[in-house]
Structures are given as C-alpha cells and as structure tokens.
Amino acid sequence: GSNQNRTPTPLVNPSPPPTPSDFYPPMPGEFLLIGLGLAHPSDISVRALKHLRTSCGLSALPGAPDEGTLKPNAKVYLECYTSIFPHFSIDEVSKELGVPVLEADRTIVEQQPEDLFFTPVLEDDATVALLIVGDPFSATTHSDLTSRAAELGVPMTVYHNASIMNAVGATGLQLYRFGQTVSIPFFNDKWRPHSFATKIRANVDADLHTMCLLDIKVKEQTDENLLRGRAIFEPPRFMSIATAARQLLESLRVLGKGEVGYDEQTTVVAVARIGSTDQLIASMSLAAAAGFDAGTPLHTLLLCGSLHVMEEEAVSRIRLSPEEEKACLERGERAGDVGTSDAENTEEEDEM
Amino acid sequence: GSNQNRTPTPLVNPSPPPTPSDFYPPMPGEFLLIGLGLAHPSDISVRALKHLRTSCGLSALPGAPDEGTLKPNAKVYLECYTSIFPHFSIDEVSKELGVPVLEADRTIVEQQPEDLFFTPVLEDDATVALLIVGDPFSATTHSDLTSRAAELGVPMTVYHNASIMNAVGATGLQLYRFGQTVSIPFFNDKWRPHSFATKIRANVDADLHTMCLLDIKVKEQTDENLLRGRAIFEPPRFMSIATAARQLLESLRVLGKGEVGYDEQTTVVAVARIGSTDQLIASMSLAAAAGFDAGTPLHTLLLCGSLHVMEEEAVSRIRLSPEEEKACLERGERAGDVGTSDAENTEEEDEM
Numbered sequence: 191g192s193n194q195n196r197t198p199t200p201l202v203n204p205s206p207p208p209t210p211s212d213f214y215p216p217m218p219g220e221f222l223l224i225g226l227g228l229a230h231p232s233d234i235s236v237r238a239l240k241h242l243r244t245s246c247g248l249s250a251l252p253g254a255p256d257e258g259t260l261k262p263n264a265k266v267y268l269e270c271y272t273s274i275f276p277h278f279s280i281d282e283v284s285k286e287l288g289v290p291v292l293e294a295d296r297t298i299v300e301q302q303p304e305d306l307f308f309t310p311v312l313e314d315d316a317t318v319a320l321l322i323v324g325d326p327f328s329a330t331t332h333s334d335l336t337s338r339a340a341e342l343g344v345p346m347t348v349y350h351n352a353s354i355m356n357a358v359g360a361t362g363l364q365l366y367r368f369g370q371t372v373s374i375p376f377f378n379d380k381w382r383p384h385s386f387a388t389k390i391r392a393n394v395d396a397d398l399h400t401m402c403l404l405d406i407k408v409k410e411q412t413d414e415n416l417l418r419g420r421a422i423f424e425p426p427r428f429m430s431i432a433t434a435a436r437q438l439l440e441s442l443r444v445l446g447k448g449e450v451g452y453d454e455q456t457t458v459v460a461v462a463r464i465g466s467t468d469q470l471i472a473s474m475s476l477a478a479a480a481g482f483d484a485g486t487p488l489h490t491l492l493l494c495g496s497l498h499v500m501e502e503e504a505v506s507r508i509r510l511s512p513e514e515e516k517a518c519l520e521r522g523e524r525a526g527d528v529g530t531s532d533a534e535n536t537e538e539e540d541e542m
Numbered sequence: 543g544s545n546q547n548r549t550p551t552p553l554v555n556p557s558p559p560p561t562p563s564d565f566y567p568p569m570p571g572e573f574l575l576i577g578l579g580l581a582h583p584s585d586i587s588v589r590a591l592k593h594l595r596t597s598c599g600l601s602a603l604p605g606a607p608d609e610g611t612l613k614p615n616a617k618v619y620l621e622c623y624t625s626i627f628p629h630f631s632i633d634e635v636s637k638e639l640g641v642p643v644l645e646a647d648r649t650i651v652e653q654q655p656e657d658l659f660f661t662p663v664l665e666d667d668a669t670v671a672l673l674i675v676g677d678p679f680s681a682t683t684h685s686d687l688t689s690r691a692a693e694l695g696v697p698m699t700v701y702h703n704a705s706i707m708n709a710v711g712a713t714g715l716q717l718y719r720f721g722q723t724v725s726i727p728f729f730n731d732k733w734r735p736h737s738f739a740t741k742i743r744a745n746v747d748a749d750l751h752t753m754c755l756l757d758i759k760v761k762e763q764t765d766e767n768l769l770r771g772r773a774i775f776e777p778p779r780f781m782s783i784a785t786a787a788r789q790l791l792e793s794l795r796v797l798g799k800g801e802v803g804y805d806e807q808t809t810v811v812a813v814a815r816i817g818s819t820d821q822l823i824a825s826m827s828l829a830a831a832a833g834f835d836a837g838t839p840l841h842t843l844l845l846c847g848s849l850h851v852m853e854e855e856a857v858s859r860i861r862l863s864p865e866e867e868k869a870c871l872e873r874g875e876r877a878g879d880v881g882t883s884d885a886e887n888t889e890e891e892d893e894m
Binding site: 207208212213225227228230232233234235236237239240251277325326327328330333334336337340348349350351352353355356357359360362364365366367368369370371372373392396398403464465466467468500503504507 | 560564565577579580582584585586587588589591592603628629677678679680682685686688689692700701702703704705707708709711712714716717718719720721722723724725744748750755816817818819820838852855856859
C-alpha cells in the first residue's frame with residue numbers, strides 16, 4: 191500500500207488498508223523523526239525502536255543474540271534544546287536504545303538540516319534519525335523541518351509520542367477545557383514582555399484553563415560570542431514554576447487584573463517531570479507558587495479556569511496543605527520580584 | 543525513591559532523583575493504565591510493554607527463549623469504546639503484545655471498575671491492566687477512573703502516549719494556536735445540538751484553530767434494549783469527516799455566520815487514521831469536506847483560524863486540486879442535509 195505517513199498527499203479515493211508488512215517497510219534511505227516520550231529513553235514506542243534499529247542494520251530490539259552491525263552511514267541525533275529527559279544523559283539514551291546517539295543543538299537542526307539530515311538520505315541512501323523528547327510536533331521547529339524535507343522529496347517516517355500537551359490530562363484537568371497554550375520567556379533587563387498575560391485573559395474570558403510552557407535555554411550563546419563566532423555556550427537554564435509564577439505576578443501588577451484575568455488567588459497546578467517515577471503534581475494559589483520548589487526540570491504551570499465537579503475533586507486531592515501553602519507564600523514574598531538581570535535570576539533559581 | 547507516578551502527593555521538598563530500578567519496580571499487585579498510541583499495537587512504549595509483561599509473569603519482551611507463564615490473576619483489558627485502532631482487531635493486539643487481551647466496553651469501565659479492576663488488585667494482589675488506544679487521559683472517563691483508584695488507595699502506574707490532541711501537529715498547524723477542542727455528536731431526529739458551533743465561534747474570535755473530535759458509537763444499546771436489559775448492541779458507527787462537515791453546515795444555516803464564526807469557504811484540514819501507514823491529511827473548504835471521502839475510521843476535522851506563514855505553506859501543500867475540490871463539492875451537494883434519522887444517516891455513510 192502507499193505510505194501516507196511519509197508523503198501526505200490528499201486522496202479522494204483512499205488506498206486499501208495497509209498489510210502488516212507496510213508497518214515495517216524496508217527503506218534504502220530515510221529520515222526518521224521519532225518522538226521519545228516524556229521521561230525515559232524506553233518511552234520510545236516498540237514500533238519506532240524496531241524501525242530505527244533495523245534501518246541502522248541492527249537487530250529489531252537490543253540484546254538479541256545477533257545484534258547486527260551499525261551501517262556506516264546511519265546517524266542518530268538527539269535534539270537537545272526544545273526539551274530534555276529529566277534523568278538521562280545522552281550516553282544513557284544511547285545505551286537504552288542500543289545505538290550511538292549524537293547531540294543536535296539549535297544550530298544543527300535549524301541551520302544545517304540539509305547538510306546533516308537530508309543530503310545523506312538523498313545522495314547516500316543513509317538512514318538519519320532525529321530523536322525528540324516528547325512528540326515531534328510540539329515545537330514549531332520540527333514542523334518546519336518536515337516542511338523542508340517534503341519540499342526536497344526526502345523519504346520520511348514520523349513516530350508520534352506523548353507530549354506535555356496531552357500528558358497534563360494526568361492532573362485531572364480535562365484537555366478539552368484548555369484554551370490557547372502560552373509560552374513564558376525568561377524576563378531580563380531589557381525584555382519583559384507581557385503578551386502571555388493577555389493571551390491568558392482570553393482563556394479566562396472563555397472560562398478555560400491555560401497551559402504555560404516555561405522557557406528553556408540550552409546551548410545559548412551571548413550576543414558577543416555569537417557575533418565573534420565563538421562556540422562558547424551559556425550554562426543551561428530551565429524556568430522553574432516559582433520564576434514563572436513571579437513573572438505572572440509582575441504582569442498582574444503592571445497590567446492589572448482586568449487585563450490579565452487572573453490574580454494572586456487563582457488556583458494553579460504545578461507539574462514537574464511528568465511521566466517520570468518522581469513526577470510531581472500539586473495545586474495551590476498563584477501567590478504560593480511563587481515560593482514553591484518543584485525540584486529538577488522540566489516544569490509546567492497550569493492556570494485553572496472554573497472547575498467542573500470532577501476537576502474540582504481532582505484538584506482538591508492534590509492541593510497543598512494549609513501549612514505548606516503558608517510556607518510557600520512566605521518564601522515567595524522573600525524571593526520578591528523577578529531578577530532584573532539574567533545573572534541575578536540564575537542565583538535566585540539556585541537558592542530555591 | 544518514592545513513586546509519584548502512582549500517588550501524586552504534593553511535595554515542597556522533592557525526593558531525590560530516581561534510580562534506574564525505580565523505573566521497573568517490582569509490584570505485588572497493581573492497576574496499570576497504558577496508552578497504546580494511535581495506529582498499531584506496537585505503538586505501545588518499550589517501558590510500558592516491559593512493565594505489563596513482567597507484571598503478568600512473562601518475559602519483558604515477546605519472543606524471548608523463556609516466555610514465562612501468565613499469572614492466573616493477571617488480567618489485561620482493551621478499552622473499546624472511546625477510540626479504536628484503524629486496522630487491528632483485539633486478537634491482533636493480543637498477538638502483538640504477547641498477552642491475552644479482553645474487551646472492556648463502556649459498562650465495564652464506567653460501572654464495574656471496582657469489581658473488575660480495583661478489588662482484584664487490593665484483595666488478590668492481582669495485576670490488572672487497562673489498555674487505551676491513544677493517551678489514557680484524552681477521554682474524561684479515564685480521569686474519573688484514576689480518581690476512583692486514588693480514593694480507594696489502589697496502586698497505579700500510568701503510561702502516557704500520543705493522542706489525537708497532539709498528533710494533529712503533523713498537519714503543519716501549530717498546537718499552540720488551537721483554542722478549545724469541540725466534540726461533534728451525531729445528529730438524530732430528536733437531538734440536533736449546535737453548542738459545538740458556538741464554541742468554535744469563541745475560537746474564531748480569538749483567531750485560533752479548532753479541533754473537532756467526531757462521535758464514536760461502539761457497543762451502544764437502543765433505549766428499548768437497555769430498558770429490557772437485553773445485551774443486544776447496535777453496529778458500531780464512526781462519524782466521517784463528510785458527516786461532520788454537513789452538521790457544521792447545518793449549524794451555519796440555522797444560526798448564521800455571526801453566531802458560528804465559520805462559513806462554507808472556511809479552510810478545514812481532514813485527518814484520518816493518523817500515525818498509520820495509510821494516514822490521510824488534506825485541506826479543502828468546509829463545503830468540499832461535506833463530499834470528501836477520507837476512508838475508514840477514525841476521522842478528525844480541523845477548522846483553521848488565520849494561518850501564519852509556515853502554516854499557510856503546510857496547508858497549501860496538502861490542499862485538494864481544483865478538480866478534486868469540485869468533485870467533492872458536487873458530491874457534498876448531492877448528499878444534501880444530514881439525515882434526520884440514524885438509519886438514514888448510516889445509509890449515507892455507506893454510500894460514501
């Protein structure tokens with residue numbers, strides 16, 4: 191059968207159903223875009239792992255008596271700047287999947303996809319895989335990549351997986367009651383945008399919850415190093431729930447409740463390391479969130495609209511105790527405003 | 543380390559990072575809620591499959607020299623009424639996973655979870671797994687299930703997976719530009735609700751896309767059979783994109799464009815069997831969608847808000863040709879209004 195997963199062309203008269211072999215087609219050269227899921231390298235799907243490994247010349251699953259031999263032109267990259275696994279290094283990912291995995295930073299994915307991903311497939315029949323923590327399409331950058339691949343006629347297979355966009359259903363908040371997702375960028379001296387707050391207002395007006403995706407800065411260069419072409423990267427920074435809450439409170443102070451729709455008492459749900467064995471889900475007031483320590487990355491913050499009965503039960507069950515809430519409030523007040531420089535902000539992060 | 547994936551209690555001082563063994567903890571009795579992904583039984587994650595099989599007394603992966611022996615009190619159910627695999631029967635799911643799988647219809651999941659899922663775990667140290675096509679939390683019913691389990695203190699592990707809610711990113715429309723998701727129920731003689739249309743209007747006003755989840759009726763009983771307690775079920779029905787489009791057009795006629803926000807010319811994206819090798823993604827006008835044949839289930843319909851440059855490119859690339867669009871328009875006009883009885887509606891579905 192024709193493979194719509196690779197080249198999605200519209201059909202008025204669809205093709206016949208695929209046969210089992212269609213799900214593992216032999217491919218001389220192909221670009222694989224594989225979602226790894228949320229927390230563990232083995233959150234990859236069985237089908238994706240079998241496809242990846244056999245395309246690389248290896249046995250379908252690691253640990254077979256005959257492991258096979260890695261094809262010299264097979265390359266597997268892990269995208270390392272839009273999301274991360276909370277507890278696994280790139281070496282541990284390699285070990286779990288049983289293939290050597292290379293790191294792909296923003297420069298590689300956004301500026302060199304032709305050289306590294308597409309040309310080897312088209313000209314050298316290579317298998318090139320890009321692994322992405324979460325789902326391949328939760329970040330705009332990967333949609334762009336598939337567009338470019340489609341334009342160049344690169345054979346491509348995509349494997350979906352869980353992402354924060356659907357996994358937050360685990361909180362008990364219902365996915366169909368979320369409005370537009372907002373991204374909260376790190377404030378700095380020069381740039382303190384409040385556009386996320388006005389988007390939240392639209393969700394509040396429609397009585398919907400809001401998912402706030404928190405900024406990640408990995409392999410970022412200073413303006414000076416970028417200008418001078420120096421491959422010196424800043425230490426990674428992951429926005430914490432506390433920092434996000436303090437930025438939201440700053441937007442509230444600057445714009446007023448009428449413009450942002452939420453206030454200090456708005457119920458929020460803190461989500462950290464979802465899908466991991468140490469995932470954390472807790473509800474509290476936004477003011478308390480400014481002093482909440484959710485531990486290591488990644489963090490997500492949900493702002494609740496009105497709660498239906500079942501949602502109310504779920505959110506009550508995970509609510510901080512009054513003592514915990516009070517401790518967080520005091521801590522949030524001590525922390526005060528969001529730092530006005532990146533450096534200061536980083537120190538505050540370390541303190542928490 | 544403590545396992546927050548099972549009992550999500552809030553922590554102000556989080557626990558230390560998990561060790562590798564925490565990811566495969568030995569459990570005497572446990573309820574597993576496992577997302578299978580979108581298209582194929584092997585879209586299950588490697589980690590979930592290993593956990594499922596070892597909890598059942600089997601080797602971690604199927605096909606090992608020593609397969610082990612299925613524990614007598616291990617039970618694996620496939621939820622069969624909120625979603626389906628497009629090309630796999632329950633027997634094929636059993637075969638792929640290497641465990642016997644039982645069917646769980648609405649009655650079992652919503653009315654008997656204590657008897658079948660929770661009591662065996664609590665009183666008999668049994669492993670009971672509920673497999674769900676897609677992600678466990680895309681349907682409200684499974685959130686309810688985890689609430690009940692938490693109340694009863696049932697040990698539980700959840701495995702997330704891809705769902706339609708994030709996989710539609712494959713269309714090139716950006717996930718963070720979607721507003722509230724709407725569900726479109728089958729119209730019948732007595733019940734033709736237009737509430738989905740007014741929700742779409744709110745999304746249009748906020749310049750956001752809308753995902754329309756289309757009705758699924760599996761193992762439904764007629765009122766009479768339900769009253770008389772007869773276990774006679776109606777044939778399964780899956781709403782097609784064409785039926786959804788015709789219902790949307792009826793709402794437009796009844797309420798007017800000002801109330802619904804869209805019209806015949808609104809660009810829609812038809813999505814069918816996503817993640818499968820015969821997935822179909824195509825864009826067209828809403829009027830053309832009323833005559834579009836997307837083939838076998840499951841179908842999803844996306845209504846576009848304004849398109850950003852990259853989205854515009856992606857949607858243009860998958861647009862029907864003018865000839866295809868014309869053929870669909872004519873077919874949609876011939877099909878006319880949505881049937882006013884279920885029977886008529888079913889016939890129309892068969893015709894297409």
